[in-house]
Amino acid sequence: MEQETGMSKPVAVIACATMAFLYVAILYAPTLILRLPAPSSVKEYLIRRFICATISSFMSLVFCAFLLPLRRREATYLFRVYGIRLDHLWQAVVFPLSLTCLMYAGSLVFKSLLLVDSWKEHMHLGEGNSLNCIKDILQNFLAGLSSTASNVLAWRTYVVAPLTEELVFRACMIPLLLCGGFEIYVVILLCPILFSLAHLNHWMEIYGRQNYSLLKTFMVVGLQLGYTLIFGSYASFLFIRTGHLVAPLVAHIFCNFMGLPKLFVRRTGMVSLAFIAGTVAFICLLCPVTQPHLYNDGTNDCECWHGYCSSNLNSKC
Incomplete structure (x- = not known):
């Protein structure tokens, strides 16, 4: 099988590990390699990282394009391999996002309760009728949206990090591993390991800059990993099932926005009930909502979206 695909499993793993290392290492290139002076502000520091992450992602896309044993090298075909598509776009946004929301049912209920409490407090203080209350909420929402759009930290969290990470760790690595002959379930487990290891640089940042103890640093980083x-x-x-890069991308952005799911709140059991119900619904709908035929015109009777599964490696790669 490995000879048929033109790529061995070790080569695929080494290529993925190299891209993961490059993604992290290049972040420190301005200071360690180019010998640029230390950034004078957080904004300058993050902009440097934006540029480095963009360069790393582009290099990974090019590297992957040359390494993949594909019979066709047209740009449109490569884009489809990377999951960069415009067809079935609304399905790739709505279905995975709705599915991801189920895991945050507890958090969403908690936020709704806070909104109701704010509404009640506003009305109790006699600060106006319900129409004025709605107006204030909308104004606060728009003000927060405007503040977020001009916040460089928000751009890192909601745009640059999700986009570059999905390009490298999903769009590039998954086709390589599948063409290397790995089974789908192995790829689903292997890619996240590289994805997690690429976040180990947070250990140095937390331990060195926030003055945490070694034990607390390990606990924080362990939770993050x-x-x-x-x-x-x-x-x-999501990427393997849908063949759409947008699917994991919107889930990534939403998860970054929501943070860790809210499991319980002391004052009410509604949050816990919502979390349990959402988790059950998520498990039940995970496979039906991500069926490949919902996101593709044809799957060639293949278990995955592009024919990279073990039964079709020779015909597609």
């Missing part, structure tokens, strides 16, 4: 491992598996599953 566990979360990225779980999310990485989910994002890889």
